[in-house]
Amino acid sequence: MRRTRFAILAVVAFALVLAVPALASAPRSGTLHVTKECSVYAGQAGGFCTITSSNVKAIPVGSKVIYKDAAGTSVLDTDIVLYTGPGNSAFGHVVLDLSTGYGTVTFDGGTGQFTHFHATQVDVTPLGWPN
Numbered sequence: 012m013r014r015t016r017f018a019i020l021a022v023v024a025f026a027l028v029l030a031v032p033a034l035a036s037a038p039r040s041g042t043l044h045v046t047k048e049c050s051v052y053a054g055q056a057g058g059f060c061t062i063t064s065s066n067v068k069a070i071p072v073g074s075k076v077i078y079k080d081a082a083g084t085s086v087l088d089t090d091i092v093l094y095t096g097p098g099n100s101a102f103g104h105v106v107l108d109l110s111t112g113y114g115t116v117t118f119d120g121g122t123g124q125f126t127h128f129h130a131t132q133v134d135v136t137p138l139g140w141p142n
Contacts, residue, residue, distance in 0.1 A: 043067055044136065045119070047076055054082035056089075069124050070095055078105075087111050091116070099123035105135065112137030 045067075049060035055078075062074040068091065080089035087109060093101040101121035107114030116133035121128060 101125040
């Protein structure tokens with residue numbers, strides 16, 4: 012269980028190419044680096060992790076990644092919401108191998124400034140507990 016919690020609660024680094032037309036006057040692309048802290052996430056539906064760093068202004072420190080479903084015994088495979096504040100959420104899906112902490116995330120749209128947000132094959136990498 013502890014290994015599973017470690018994998019679930021691991022800090023995540025995202026590396027991706029994204030397009031966020033709603034966030035700038037022209038489409039934006041590049042590499043996104045985000046880390047999150049998961050000390051309060053216990054693998055339950057509705058649980059969340061908190062963003063601790065981001066290289067994108069639209070994803071400030073303190074934003075939440077909320078998990079729709081509970082983690083399974085070996086895989087976390089669930090829809091997620093990246094919530095950055097009232098009216099601004101990105102919708103995605105995560106698949107994470109709980110034994111290694113590695114996985115992928117995709118985002119496809121959202122609300123507010125994330126209406127046109129798309130990201131594919133976002134790599135998830137554990138950085139250590141809880142950060």
